Amino acid sequence: MYDLLKPLRIVEASSFVASPSAGLYLAQMGATVIRVDQIGGGPDFNRWPRSDTGASLYWEGLNKGKKSVAVDLGRPEGRALLAALATAPGDDGGLFVTNYPVDGFLSHETLSRRRADLVTVRVMGQANGGPALDYTVNCAVGIPQITGPASLGDHPVNHVLPAWDLLTGAYAAFALLAAERQRRETGRGQEVRIPLSDVGIATIANLGQLAEVLTTGDNRARYGNDVYGAFGRDYVTADGKRLMVMAITPRQWSGLVKALDIDDAVARIEGERDVSFAKDEGARFEHRDALAPLVEAAVATRTSAELGPLFDSLGCCWGPYQTMIEAARDPVLVRDNPVFATIEQASGLTYPVPGAMATIPQATRQPPIRAPRLGEHSDEVLADLLGLSSGAIGRLHDEGVVA
Amino acid sequence: MYDLLKPLRIVEASSFVASPSAGLYLAQMGATVIRVDQIGGGPDFNRWPRSDTGASLYWEGLNKGKKSVAVDLGRPEGRALLAALATAPGDDGGLFVTNYPVDGFLSHETLSRRRADLVTVRVMGQANGGPALDYTVNCAVGIPQITGPASLGDHPVNHVLPAWDLLTGAYAAFALLAAERQRRETGRGQEVRIPLSDVGIATIANLGQLAEVLTTGDNRARYGNDVYGAFGRDYVTADGKRLMVMAITPRQWSGLVKALDIDDAVARIEGERDVSFAKDEGARFEHRDALAPLVEAAVATRTSAELGPLFDSLGCCWGPYQTMIEAARDPVLVRDNPVFATIEQASGLTYPVPGAMATIPQATRQPPIRAPRLGEHSDEVLADLLGLSSGAIGRLHDEGVVA
Numbered sequence: 001m002y003d004l005l006k007p008l009r010i011v012e013a014s015s016f017v018a019s020p021s022a023g024l025y026l027a028q029m030g031a032t033v034i035r036v037d038q039i040g041g042g043p044d045f046n047r048w049p050r051s052d053t054g055a056s057l058y059w060e061g062l063n064k065g066k067k068s069v070a071v072d073l074g075r076p077e078g079r080a081l082l083a084a085l086a087t088a089p090g091d092d093g094g095l096f097v098t099n100y101p102v103d104g105f106l107s108h109e110t111l112s113r114r115r116a117d118l119v120t121v122r123v124m125g126q127a128n129g130g131p132a133l134d135y136t137v138n139c140a141v142g143i144p145q146i147t148g149p150a151s152l153g154d155h156p157v158n159h160v161l162p163a164w165d166l167l168t169g170a171y172a173a174f175a176l177l178a179a180e181r182q183r184r185e186t187g188r189g190q191e192v193r194i195p196l197s198d199v200g201i202a203t204i205a206n207l208g209q210l211a212e213v214l215t216t217g218d219n220r221a222r223y224g225n226d227v228y229g230a231f232g233r234d235y236v237t238a239d240g241k242r243l244m245v246m247a248i249t250p251r252q253w254s255g256l257v258k259a260l261d262i263d264d265a266v267a268r269i270e271g272e273r274d275v276s277f278a279k280d281e282g283a284r285f286e287h288r289d290a291l292a293p294l295v296e297a298a299v300a301t302r303t304s305a306e307l308g309p310l311f312d313s314l315g316c317c318w319g320p321y322q323t324m325i326e327a328a329r330d331p332v333l334v335r336d337n338p339v340f341a342t343i344e345q346a347s348g349l350t351y352p353v354p355g356a357m358a359t360i361p362q363a364t365r366q367p368p369i370r371a372p373r374l375g376e377h378s379d380e381v382l383a384d385l386l387g388l389s390s391g392a393i394g395r396l397h398d399e400g401v402v403a
Numbered sequence: 404m405y406d407l408l409k410p411l412r413i414v415e416a417s418s419f420v421a422s423p424s425a426g427l428y429l430a431q432m433g434a435t436v437i438r439v440d441q442i443g444g445g446p447d448f449n450r451w452p453r454s455d456t457g458a459s460l461y462w463e464g465l466n467k468g469k470k471s472v473a474v475d476l477g478r479p480e481g482r483a484l485l486a487a488l489a490t491a492p493g494d495d496g497g498l499f500v501t502n503y504p505v506d507g508f509l510s511h512e513t514l515s516r517r518r519a520d521l522v523t524v525r526v527m528g529q530a531n532g533g534p535a536l537d538y539t540v541n542c543a544v545g546i547p548q549i550t551g552p553a554s555l556g557d558h559p560v561n562h563v564l565p566a567w568d569l570l571t572g573a574y575a576a577f578a579l580l581a582a583e584r585q586r587r588e589t590g591r592g593q594e595v596r597i598p599l600s601d602v603g604i605a606t607i608a609n610l611g612q613l614a615e616v617l618t619t620g621d622n623r624a625r626y627g628n629d630v631y632g633a634f635g636r637d638y639v640t641a642d643g644k645r646l647m648v649m650a651i652t653p654r655q656w657s658g659l660v661k662a663l664d665i666d667d668a669v670a671r672i673e674g675e676r677d678v679s680f681a682k683d684e685g686a687r688f689e690h691r692d693a694l695a696p697l698v699e700a701a702v703a704t705r706t707s708a709e710l711g712p713l714f715d716s717l718g719c720c721w722g723p724y725q726t727m728i729e730a731a732r733d734p735v736l737v738r739d740n741p742v743f744a745t746i747e748q749a750s751g752l753t754y755p756v757p758g759a760m761a762t763i764p765q766a767t768r769q770p771p772i773r774a775p776r777l778g779e780h781s782d783e784v785l786a787d788l789l790g791l792s793s794g795a796i797g798r799l800h801d802e803g804v805v806a
Contacts (some may be wrong), residue, residue, distance in 0.1 A: 003583040007588070016651070017610070024609060025574065029581045043652045048632025048685050049615035049623075057611030057618070058632075064609075079599075090662045108764075127740070127762065130715065131655065135635055136722030137649045139647040144628075148551050148560045156637060156645065156724050157551045158628040161541075163566030166606060170573035171428065175761050177580035178407040178432045184587075185410070190765045201736045202743075202757035203569060204727065206427060206467075207420070207461030210737070211754050212452035213728040220452075220727065225547075225561040229451025229461075232538055234559060242559065244542040248419070249446050252534065262499070282451050312533065319539030321559050324607065324623065325616040327544045334613070337530070351614050354605035358578050359530065361511075362593045 001065065001355050001366035003030040007092040010176070010384075011036060011085050012066070013106060015044040017121040017134070017162050018196065019099040020062040021169030022176065026097075027065040028356040028368075034067045034381055036082050038074070039403040041374055054348030064353065069382070070375030070403045077401045079105050081382070087115035088356065088385040095180060097172065099123040108191035119188035120178040121172050124195040134162040137200040142219070149224040152248035168199045226292075231284035234321065235296055241304035242321040245295065245311075250279050255314035259307070260298035266291070328352075338365060346371040375403045404468065404758050404769035406433035412496040412788075413579070414439060414489040415469070416509060418447040420537070420565050421599065422502040422526040423465040424572030429500075429579065430468040431759040431771075437470045438786055439485050441477070442806040444777055451563075456674040458750030463774035467756065472785070474804045475776030480804045482508050484785070490518035491788040497592065500575065502526040511594035520592035522582040524575050527598040537565040540603040545622070571602045629695075634687035635726065638699055644707035645724040648698065648714075652679060653682050658717035661703035662710070669694070741768060749774040778806045 008031035012023040020035070027033040037045065042241070047058040069085065072078035086096040094115050099122065100106040108120040124134030135158055138144060144156030175192045183189055204210050213219055225234045225244075231253065232246035247253035257266055269290045270276055277284050277291070284291060299307065304320070311318045327333055334340050339359070340352040355368040382388045382402065396402040411434035415426040423438070429437040440448065450461045472488065475481035486508070489499040497518050501507040502525065511523040528535030538561055541547060547559030578595045586592055607613050616622055628637045628647075634656065635649035650656040660669055672693045673679055680687050680694070687694060702710065707723070714721045730736055737743050742762070743755040758771040785791045785805065799805040 004585040007636070021609065026575060029578075046683070046685065048688065050685070051614075051618055059611070059613040061609045061611040061614065084684070126735075127742075131718060131720040132650050132722065133635075133651065133720055135630055135649060136647045136720055136723075139637070139645075139724040140722040140736070141732070142725055142727030143564050144724065147563050149555070149558075152552070156554075156558060156628070158630070158637070158647075159562055159564065159566070160550050160626075160631070161546050161562065161566055161606075162610075163562070163564055163569065166566065167569045167573055170570055170577055171760060174428060174573055174577040174580060175432075177577060177584065179523045181580065182407040190763055193762045193764065194760060195762070197736065198740070198742050198757075198762070199760045201730060201740070204730065205565075205743075205755070205757045206424065206464045207465040207565075208452045208462070209727060209747070210731050211454075211460040211464065211752065213731050213750060214754050215454055218728065223563075225559070227538055227561070228563070232536075234542070235562070242542075244539045244561070246536050257687055280449070282449065282453070285451065299546065315534060317528070317534040317539055319535065319541075319543040321542040321547065322545055323548055324545030324612060325621065327604060327607065328613050328616050330543070332529075333543070333600065337601070337604070339530075339601050339612065340608070342518040345614070346533050349614065349618060351617050352608070354601075354608045357574060357597060357602045357605040359594055359596045359598070361596065379419060 001028055002029065002360055002363055003370060005029045005031040006044060008032065008095060008180070009093040010034070010095040010097055012097045013082060014097060014099045014123070015042045016099065017062065017165035017170040018172065019097055021166060022097050022121065022172035023066060024062055024064060025170060025173040032067065033065070034069055034085065034377070035063060036069045036071060036085060037374060038376070039070045039072050045374070050113050051346065051347050051349055057347070060346045063371040065369035066372060067377035067381060068372035068374055069378045070163045072401050075401060081401065083111055083114060084386055085381065087111055087118055094118045095176060096120045097176060102193065112189060117183055119176065119183055119185055119189050120191040121179070122191060122193045123168055123172055124193055126197045128193040132197050134164045134196065137164050137196050140197070141200045141204050143146050143283050145224050148220045149243050150224065164196055164200050167203065168194055170194050172198065226288060229280045231288065231291065233292060235299040237304040237307060238301055239303045243299065243304065243307070244319045244321065245299070246317045247284065248281050248317070251315050252317045253277060253284065255316040257297070259310045259314045259316055260295060260373065262294045263297055263400055265294050341367045343368060343370055346373055404431055404433065404771060405763055405766055408432040408434040410434065410495040411498060412493060413437070413498040413500055413582070414674050415500045416485060417500060417502045417526070418445045419502065420465065420568035421571040421575065422500055424569060425500050425524065425575035425579065426469060427467060428573060428576040435470065437472055437780070438466060439472045439474060439488060440777060442473045442475050442778070448777070454750050454752055455691050456750065460750070464750045466774040468772035469775060470780035470784060471775035471777055472781045475804050478804060484804065486514055486517060487789055488784065490514055490521055497521045498579060499523045500579060505532050505596065515592060520586055520590055522579065522586055523594040524579045524582070525594060525596045526571055526575055527596055528596040529600045535600050537599065539565045540567050540799065543600070544607050549623050549625050551625065553625045558644055567599055567603050570606065571597055571599050574602065615704045629691060632688050633684045634691065634694065636695060638702040640702055640707045640710060641704055641708045642663050646702065646707065646710070647722045647724065648702070649720045650687065651684050654718050655720045656680060656687065658719040661696060662713045662717050662719055665701055666699045668697050743768045746771060746773055749776055
């Protein structure tokens with residue numbers, strides 16, 4: 001938690017990964033983020049992974065530090081409350097993050113009639129309003145077909161990390177601040193729509209891959225664990241540990257050659273093939289048939305305990321393959337990492353929880369804040385933002401509009 | 404291209420994916436982004452994929468719409484120019500995005516002596532300053548071990564999309580705007596550090612997966628192309644097309660059941676197993692042994708031409724598995740997508756190029772701008788930002804400090 005965005009107040013009506021993660025990033029930088037959900041929880045309230053007691057570890061992970069308001073969105077009164085919250089007055093309010101349909105009761109057109117300078121950031125599936133999810137975008141842009149070993153033939157491999165959702169979420173947080181900045185300069189609100197499918201295909205293009213297939217007329221082959229166009233692959237040590245070893249800069253390459261004592265063999269290949277590897281990662285990729293076996297043999301004769309410090313001392317770039325539980329117990333990644341603090345989460349479980357993914361040396365990091373219980377802040381928010389009396393709020397509870 | 408960030412001026416000294424993509428997103432929202440590189444190009448200037456003529460399609464993809472200044476960073480005079488540019492005066496300047504080492508000549512401490520309110524966003528590998536890349540982070544947090552079919556045993560599958568780089572880049576663009584916003588309120592500059600490894604492990608935690616392994620004491624199994632905790636997998640149609648079919652919301656599930664006419668069979672399973680699938684995606688995952696064969700058989704008897712419109716009409720969520728070249732030629736994704744325009748890129752090649760990944764209905768989208776040629780804006784930027792005379796700039800060229 002940092003306070004960079006302290007004055008901002010954002011209302012979030014969202015579910016799944018992309019839109020809630022935008023709210024999470026904003027909250028962890030100090031904004032007040034008010035998530036409004038259906039009473040009983042939206043479609044992501046019970047998502048896996050879940051605890052033994054049935055609490056969604058996923059939901060409480062993505063909603064840390066937010067406030068929660070629960071209303072009945074199936075009823076006009078509940079919908080009106082959400083619209084009123086999204087458009088409540090205040091120079092630093094009127095900021096709305098959602099993945100609700102573009103033309104429904106939370107359309108920007110409808111909401112901006114209540115507040116002309118509203119900024120809406122809307123995460124969408126397809127640009128035309130049709131549904132799309134991370135995995136349906138991923139297959140359509142051609143990633144699963146080039147993931148995994150060539151031995152799989154034409155059997156695609158889906159990713160397990162929802163990369164498109166995550167990228168879309170961070171980009172949505174960025175877009176919200178960009179639109180808010182313009183509003184401060186011009187007084188103008190606007191809607192910024194971010195379709196997952198556009199994020200997918202634009203990113204493929206940003207990485208040069210769209211131009212590659214269009215200009216070559218051919219798809220990239222399946223290179224397994226080799227990093228395309230660079231020197232990088234997994235290798236197994238004498239003690240059976242698997243390491244990812246990469247060299248994309250001259251320093252990383254010279255460090256690797258020195259660490260593994262393969263100078264002579266590399267020079268011989270350079271002579272035979274009339275090529276120089278020192279500054280050209282593309283050449284290292286092209287000649288990996290000769291280079292990788294050298295590295296493989298050299299790594300195989302050394303233990304991971306020996307290689308780690310040696311690699312580190314020479315500026316090599318490497319990482320161990322760890323299972324997720326090994327990662328969770330890794331002192332550098334979690335236990336001793338100031339990004340994490342062990343707190344009691346909304347589920348009642350106590351475990352290490354991260355704050356902002358960034359670190360600001362000049363500021364004091366505030367501990368992460370647990371996710372809210374559903375509706376925990378309903379009364380407080382209705383009173384603060386809409387000026388409702390406790391009597392009025394009580395009636396909304398009695399009528400089942402608020403919980 | 405949109406003009407939300409028009410007044411901002413950002414200097415970028417960076418390479419590879421994360422840091423340049425942050426600059427790209429800022430430029431596509433209207434900021435002036437000045438990328439400063441070593442004469443002849445930084446370590447990413449020739450990265451693959453490359454065109455027949457040797458131009459990096461990757462570099463020109465990630466640097467669209469930026470200005471380029473080339474200086475000799477190996478010499479004190481060149482380094483001084485970069486420091487002067489990063490800290491040049493102007494209320495909307497003093498914004499610096501980099502992946503240079505934390506303690507080198509571009510340290511925030513050094514630069515902020517020239518401009519106290521400087522905002523530095525620094526993409527790092529590890530938080531301690533050690534090297535890390537997308538692929539070395541990915542293996543360390545446990546993703547490759549749960550990617551791909553169970554038949555691969557314990558052989559990990561690296562991702563091919565640099566998801567951690569991309570997420571870090573978007574988060575860096577967000578962090579820059581957050582810090583700039585606070586500077587406008589307080590006058591204070593600061594450094595925001597974003598280590599790839601922290602982005603990796605914090606994200607695993609944000610998704611609930613860290614809590615999952617810590618509370619269960621066990622790693623998640625390898626589920627192949629099944630989406631964990633939801634109903635989603637690849638299926639093959641009667642005409643041999645592979646589709647990703649998902650159902651995470653009640654509407655998507657009821658649409659799928661209706662489209663495939665499997666109501667009775669699903670009701671029978673619900674009865675036999677005493678479960679209801681309508682509102683519980685977790686239950687659909689748990690009982691996928693019974694549900695997936697139903698969907699598989701139903702999809703296998705229908706052609707893709709039949710299923711696509713049917714799925715769309717019923718609000719189902721699906722996507723075709725396409726190769727990347729099919730994606731590049733997909734009219735919806737590229738040709739007819741207003742995000743793209745066909746322009747001549749820096750390489751001289753003409754192909755479809757995306758602008759901002761977001762769409763703003765209230766604003767006119769400006770066409771994307773090609774990447775600069777290396778050093779294309781050196782003279783203009785040195786004159787504008789540093790007030791150098793043409794004589795002084797000429798001398799810098801003669802001395803080989805600027806190109």
